[in-house]
Amino acid sequence: MTLRDSLSERKENIIEKWFERIIDTYPPDTSRFLKDQKDRFANPVGATISRGLEGIFEEILKDEQDQAKVSKFIDNIVRIRAVQNFNPSQAISFIFLLKNIIRDELTVDVLHNHNADELLALESQIDGLALTAFDIFMNCREKIYEIKSNEAKDMTFRLLQRANLLKEKQNHVADDMNDVTQ
């Protein structure tokens, strides 16, 4: 039996544990809500994490992963954690939790089936996911600062336009700002 077969057999169990480990980092009142409210529109955080973990795990089980798909699932989760009250390391640490859960769940199987090499390969694969999560986290943070600066630029642009300090209406604020300074 290959490691992937074992993973496939225990899929539900692993995903459930993974989900709970993440949700339990929230205060008890919150984690109860995140676990129990099944309506995805009433509980976007819980639903996104739940769907995301399942999606990521499904891809791991495949021989060849669809990178775009994996990234999308990770993006959905990290996008939320990038604005919540987490440090950067905390925001993406959920990926590494999967390693511990798999070790806990499959150590006996791995020893029995002599597929430690597969486990090492899988763990490297999970490390790769963490790097993807890191890229996504940085993109999200950069986006936040871009939105902040765009709001400031838009406001300045209109003020300058009203004050007739712009030569002509242009689409790109930065160009207009240059016009003013030149």
Added chain:
Amino acid sequence: MAKLPKPEELAKVDFKPPKTGWMDTPANLKPGTFCWGAKAKNLQVVDFPNARDWNPTEDDWKLPKEWEGTVLEAMADRLSKYRSFKLFLDICVRCGACADKCHFFIGTGDPKNMPVLRTELLRSVYKKYFTNSGKVLGKLGGARELTYDVLKEWWYYFYQCTECRRCSVFCPYGIDTAEITLMAREFMNLLGLNTDWISGPVSNCYTKGNHLGLEPHTITSSVEFFLDDIETITGIKVEPTFNRKGAEILFVTPSGDLFADPGTYTAMGYLMLFHELGLDYTWSTYASEGGNFGFFTSNEMAKRLHYKIYAEAKRLGVKYIIGGECGHMWRLIHQYLDTWHGPADFLEVPRSPVTGTVFENACSTKMVHVTEFTADLIKNGKLTLDPSRNDHLKLTYHDSCNTARGMGLLEEPRYVIRNVCNHFYEMPENTIREKTFCCGSGTGLNASENMELRMQGGLPRANAVKHVHEKYGVNMLANICAIDRATLKASMDYWVPAVGVTGVHELVGNAMVMTGEKERTQDLRLEPLPGEEGNE
């Protein structure tokens, strides 16, 4: 080699359940979740107390002496004055129906953003000083003293409530948490604890008539920009009037429509519509703001700022008022105007000069919502519409909290949208109409320094938009509120980048066939209409 932390250790989040109970856990002000403190100069303009420059991140908030007494005296006063306030503090049975309905709780996961617990922050102080059980039982009875930490906690969490009133829809007693927030903010304003983003617009509004502090010539020149664009698009020269005495109608809209995209396109829509109808109306450069950030400080300040609209209507001698696509302006008109200033009996009950419809719903306020006005025009076949001009758009509609929950305006905007667009898709039932999710940035929380909070609060709304985007290909989010138009743009940019934001009258301006117009090739954003993409 230093011991590396394990993943589980790293995963311990900052709001990991504290060992202390909520009452003994002081607020931790995290950058990105609060706004800068009010500046002295802005508070001085409106004679607000304790005007000084202060920084929320510093330990010393420069409070006046005996501030506790000031708060408790004010609380006693409001408890005697507003029966609802006392009732809401007394009758909650902690059933928890509201707990998970708040967009800030859903997005932040912070239990103190559950409406029941947010209210408890204030209720615990009320109990300590105003109830026998609280006086005797103290902490056991849910009571606690008003301390510096408690005050800071109030400031932090009552500026994480947008007074959207979604929680009140689900409360079996109808407790309106927004009123609790209003009171808490009122108390804090007595100590000079406001935010820069709110007090700046209040000061501007008081001196110049609008949030941005635009002076009359700037307002007229703003509109002239739109007129140039309208002429480019339609070949028609629109000539609105300003401050014209004797006009039949005064038109008032948020100043955001004159200043911030995409509100500006909505303003173009109004101008085109009123021109096409030949409406006898005027803009005012003094009552140049529909919004009222005074509402986010104190009842008295809201009242002071609000009346300018009616004072201007009286000065100009108009018969009635049409109000633009604004959020809290409508809540104030609908729910507060009569209490503050009594019925506007010097005006006439609005009657559409085009259809003859009498807007009896506005018989007291004498102010008609522009989507009611336009829906009536469409219903009576008074507009020639070509909805295919909006065929590049797949629309969904965000009910603004104030117009939906504050005045029950649910159908008219939808009716207008369905008539000017061919592709309209509703978001899920529990996220629209009276259950609509807030944009996440109302009540003066639409600053930039609290962007992380805005994104968290905006998540439930954006999540529903994302659903219709993925399911139906929705690419445009319509709404009838200037704060929505400004803040949902940022929210979409982060959560669902493929979706833009529009006002309803931008869509009307696109679809409306104007008398004598040239063949249109561009929409109000000067982008090619469907089928014209190759002819740029």
